[in-house]
Amino acid sequence: MDTPAPSGLAMNTSLSTTPLDAWHRSAGAKMVPFAGYEMPIQYSSIVTEHQACRTSAALFDVSHMGRIRFDGDGSEQLLDHLLTRRVSDLPVGGVRYGLMCNAEGGVLDDVLVSHLKTPSDRRFHLLVVNASNHQKIVDWITPHLPDFPTVTMSDRTELTAMIAVQGPKAIDVCKKLFAFDPSRLKYYQATITDQFKKPVIVSRTGYTGEDGFELIVRAEEANRIWENIMLAGRDEGFAAAGLGARDTLRMEAGMPLYGHELNESIDPISAGVSFACNLKDRSFIGDDALRAVKAAGPKQVRVGMIPEGKRPAREGCDVLDADGKKIGFVTSGGPSPTLGHPIVMAYVDAEYADAKQFQIDIRGKTVVANVTPLPFYKRPTKA
Amino acid sequence: MARDPEKLLYAESHEWCDVAEEGGEKVATIGISAFAIEQLNDLVYMDLPEVGKQVTAGEEFGEVESVKAVSPLYSPITGEVVEVHSELPDNLDQLNDDPYDFGWVIKVKVSDDSNLSSLMDAAAYKKQCAESG
Numbered sequence: 001m002d003t004p005a006p007s008g009l010a011m012n013t014s015l016s017t018t019p020l021d022a023w024h025r026s027a028g029a030k031m032v033p034f035a036g037y038e039m040p041i042q043y044s045s046i047v048t049e050h051q052a053c054r055t056s057a058a059l060f061d062v063s064h065m066g067r068i069r070f071d072g073d074g075s076e077q078l079l080d081h082l083l084t085r086r087v088s089d090l091p092v093g094g095v096r097y098g099l100m101c102n103a104e105g106g107v108l109d110d111v112l113v114s115h116l117k118t119p120s121d122r123r124f125h126l127l128v129v130n131a132s133n134h135q136k137i138v139d140w141i142t143p144h145l146p147d148f149p150t151v152t153m154s155d156r157t158e159l160t161a162m163i164a165v166q167g168p169k170a171i172d173v174c175k176k177l178f179a180f181d182p183s184r185l186k187y188y189q190a191t192i193t194d195q196f197k198k199p200v201i202v203s204r205t206g207y208t209g210e211d212g213f214e215l216i217v218r219a220e221e222a223n224r225i226w227e228n229i230m231l232a233g234r235d236e237g238f239a240a241a242g243l244g245a246r247d248t249l250r251m252e253a254g255m256p257l258y259g260h261e262l263n264e265s266i267d268p269i270s271a272g273v274s275f276a277c278n279l280k281d282r283s284f285i286g287d288d289a290l291r292a293v294k295a296a297g298p299k300q301v302r303v304g305m306i307p308e309g310k311r312p313a314r315e316g317c318d319v320l321d322a323d324g325k326k327i328g329f330v331t332s333g334g335p336s337p338t339l340g341h342p343i344v345m346a347y348v349d350a351e352y353a354d355a356k357q358f359q360i361d362i363r364g365k366t367v368v369a370n371v372t373p374l375p376f377y378k379r380p381t382k383a
Numbered sequence: 384m385a386r387d388p389e390k391l392l393y394a395e396s397h398e399w400c401d402v403a404e405e406g407g408e409k410v411a412t413i414g415i416s417a418f419a420i421e422q423l424n425d426l427v428y429m430d431l432p433e434v435g436k437q438v439t440a441g442e443e444f445g446e447v448e449s450v451k452a453v454s455p456l457y458s459p460i461t462g463e464v465v466e467v468h469s470e471l472p473d474n475l476d477q478l479n480d481d482p483y484d485f486g487w488v489i490k491v492k493v494s495d496d497s498n499l500s501s502l503m504d505a506a507a508y509k510k511q512c513a514e515s516g
Contacts, residue, residue, distance in 0.1 A: 042424065045424055046424065046449075046451060047425045244451050247451075248450060310427065310428050310472075311428050311430070311448075312427065312428060312448060314452075314453060334451070335427040335450055363446075
């Protein structure tokens, strides 16, 4: 059998580490190379970490994600030009999910943009981008900067750390820790607060399907904040969680992941994220291409499926129609720890958008898979 | 009687192999090492061959899946599958606790044991695990 890549081997490429690297290793994390960083994939068990997030809260080090700050007049206009979603009407304290496309409408990245104000009243925008696309996005934006001479772009990734605290108990525990009570934030709102006089950007966002928030702190404060939260949540069952659990959680929540559901050869409409494209009354890079897709209809659609039996279908498996003809492919698949059966996200040809059942070829054996609405898992609403 | 992991042979790919005489035939019992099970973690699925299937040393005979990934199982020996541990796929949790007894996977009637000498003893296998872990 092939066991997962061992940790701690000298790599011939130089990998970055996050400010929490020593903590991960001391906690026994299995470290893997990911998007140029050495990242924890799991500490003890993906399933245990996954369940901690669903029932209590999990802490994720997401410092590998790119954080790019825009200061100065014109930042809104620059971002409006680059993103599928309007930024200029985003109020201070707002966070928005959007996509950055190329001229053909292919997705360069999916991003979060926050509009923030410092305690000294300076407004700025912060773009959080996928780790794997970080340099690509910086390189994509840079040639546009001369058109917006009053805008300064600064890459804050190395200077800061980012921690996600996700789960039903995250807010109640963390509200004791900061100068600002994060439970006052609505979903997709952000603010700058502090802990022990050190600034913390808190946003009520996440990538797990749970309530919770994401923190951006100065790199040198990362360990203190992380440990404070772990300590505060100790009796509630908080756990550190790695990239493995992050993936199973986001899959259950039906969230697309760049490199799987999203890439440069798919447009956001075909990817099922047309809600994040404002095409009316505005222009941005890729807008014409996306209008054309909208007018003609997407060529493929993203669907959720539950394969029968226990055998998980994985990324890359073919999706077949009832006659065995290939009509799509799996983009993400695996066992769902919460639901106890395998789940699959796939693209299928648009003409099959209303089909209720497909077959999936799992390495030479076909299984029946029933279409189910996304997300697979939705957190219970509070009474 | 409990199988002693110190007396087994091991493939580089982490399968263990216990060869014994049964009714004048050499029969190899094959399983997965405790080290590999711990590395894989969170096992969810196992795909096993049918009785009667021919397996070849170094070639795939089945799959075991964790939450994260699929791992092929390679046969340490050449021969015919004479027994399959059909209860195992529904009780993968028990593999962690008992990889060498409850955790046996298949039994193979050995038709060619020429590759036995290329398998490792427990000491050599432990060394491999220590170096990779």
